[in-house]
Amino acid sequence: MPRPSEPTRERIVQAASALFYNEGIRRVSVDEVAAKAGLTKRTLYYHFKSKDDLVAAYLAARDQPNLALFRKWFAEADGGLPVKVEAIFRNLARSARHPKWKGCGFLRTSAELANLPGHPAIKIGAAHKKKFEDWLRATFAEQGIADPLELARQILLLLDGSFAVVLLHRDASYMETAGEAARTLIETALKKKGQKRGEGASCIRATSFGKMGR
Amino acid sequence: MPRPSEPTRERIVQAASALFYNEGIRRVSVDEVAAKAGLTKRTLYYHFKSKDDLVAAYLAARDQPNLALFRKWFAEADGGLPVKVEAIFRNLARSARHPKWKGCGFLRTSAELANLPGHPAIKIGAAHKKKFEDWLRATFAEQGIADPLELARQILLLLDGSFAVVLLHRDASYMETAGEAARTLIETALKKKGQKRGEGASCIRATSFGKMGR
DNA sequence: TTGTGTATATTCACTGGTTAGTATACATAG
DNA sequence: CTATGTATACTAACCAGTGAATATACACAA
Structure with missing residues (x-):
């Protein structure tokens, strides 16, 4: 049939x-x-055509839903920027407490296939994380953060770090620790936003400058 | 023979x-x-006695040398606490640029064996990271940081996050981003150390209080 | 010094099972 | 009757672990 x-x-x-x-x-x-x-x-x-092809399809299928979920958690939380980002970590902690949780599929795949740097699945994983990073960057830029890319990468490091650490120790409380670190970093960046040295306030178009990212 | x-x-x-x-x-x-x-x-x-035994031995052999290296990087850097911690990330970035670098063996093993939570190699990896966390905590405690465990865990999250992200993107500059985030977190914690609300200064025995860690 | 026993250390050859991928044939829809 | 899709049966390699024999070093006895 x-x-x-x-x-x-x-x-x-x-x-x-x-x-x-x-x-x-x-x-x-x-x-x-x-x-x-x-x-x-x-x-x-x-x-x-091959197992590698299947592995790539596995990650490709996770790309959009995963990003959508993060954006949803962010959007649903009511509060300022720090609170909204912390909501991601809080929700992630909740997921991580489920017994079947086994970390981030993208990160685990890149760890397992680390000997094959050009593997299609790794490219998909890298693109996925870049999309998340870019969404964060754009979000921070809208809020007038001084160096939105830098901050986005810092938050991403905490996020992926919490995936790795929670998987190793099977202790989801690290997710909340990461959320608090994120809050500190965001609040620090928000403070920098306000201080234009020399003249008065004028927060408009304080979007992106300072030390470059990559 | x-x-x-x-x-x-x-x-x-x-x-x-x-x-x-x-x-x-x-x-x-x-x-x-x-x-x-x-x-x-x-x-x-x-x-x-088995391949699993061999895997455990592989990680056990990395435990002490790895910790010693981090402590050496920390000790050799001259400067304040933020500078010394940043030195770890700087040196790590240098390692990560070597073509044979493939991330953190402990983290990659725990990712690959995530379906076997009780595996001896994973226990060794978890113990290794705990040792590093505890060394950081003790170091921060000596400096009178208010919540040294919290800060140690935040730094650890950045460290392990940079392992994961740099492995995925093959871009060691994330290590330096992590180092800057670490500096921000440490400086924020150092500021909190100074402010005892209510009466005057008296930094002595300002070691550990506030919200609990784990 | 020489012979002998024993624990330690090593090898060859093997088993039973698994693996990614394929050659070939067959079935169904349009 | 031809495209598309599915199944049976196979290959050639690989893999974790083992049975049985053997070689060496060293302790001790003669």
């Missing part, structure tokens, strides 16, 4: 995602993915 | 370390480790 096609591909990605995230890339065989998807390995290889 | 014994075990760990760090745990077979060490797999299994 052919003809499902796109649903089939989707089903394979779903199966692969669950297995790769829970067990790790190299731990999971293509046979296992096929079995979980309820079809033969040969069929899987009709839709994906 | 028997009788090397301890040297042999050491040689196996050296071979395992190079391979596991460069290629990943599950990527590397016991045969490869034995071959690199210049002996038979059966001999390897005389010294280690």
Whole structure:
């Protein structure tokens, strides 16, 4: 019975995602993915040209939903900039306490495939994190933060750091610690925003200057 | 020709370390480790009861040297507390620019073996990071920082975050960004140290209070 | 000095199982 | 009858771990 096609591909990605995230890339065989998807390995290889291709699809499928979730957590929190960013860490802590949580799929994949720097899955992971960084940067720029890219990267470092540390220690409270560090960094940046040396206030167009990022 | 014994075990760990760090745990077979060490797999299994045992030995061998290096970087930098901590990030950035650098072995192992939470290698990794955290905490406590544990954890989050991010993007400049964030956090904590609300100064025994850590 | 036993250390050859990927044939829809 | 999709059955390599034999160093006895 052919003809499902796109649903089939989707089903394979779903199966692969669950297995790769829970067990790790190299731990999971293509046979296992096929079995979980309820079809033969040969069929899987009709839709994906290799296991590497499948791994890339696994991360690609996580890209948009993941970003959307972060933005939602940010938007839903009512309060100033520090509170909204802290909300991300708070919600993340809540996720991390679920027993099946196993860290960030992008980071774990890049750690496992660190010997293959050009791997398509790693490129997808890097692009994903860059999108998040850029969204943060734009958000901070709107608020007139002096060096929005610098601050965005600092927050991202705390975020990815908390993924790594919480996974290692299985202690989600580090997420809240990261949230507090983020608040401190944002408040410091907000203070810098106000002080234009020389003349008076005039916060308008205080968007981006100072030491460059990358 | 028997009788090397301890040297042999050491040689196996050296071979395992190079391979596991460069290629990943599950990527590397016991045969490869034995071959690199210049002996038979059966001999390897005389010294280690399983591959998991070997993985644990790989991380155990990295524990002390790694901590010693961080402490050396800290001690050698002349300047105040922020400068000394930043020196760690600066030196780390230098390491990370070497082409063979592939992140933090402890973090990468915990990411790869995330499906085996009780694995001995993960316990060793967790203990390693705790030691570093505790050394930082003690160092901050000596300086009269108000909540030294909180600050130590914040710095640790930046450190491990920079491992993860730099590995993903292959851009060591994030290490320096992390160092600047660390400086901001430390300076903020140092300012808090001075202000006792109510009466006058008296910085003595201003060691630890405020919201608890863990 | 010489013979002998024993724990230590090492090797060869093997097993049972797994793995990514494929050759070939078959089924269904349009 | 031809595109698309699926399944059976296979390959060739790899992999963690083991059984059985062996070689060496050293302690001790003669």
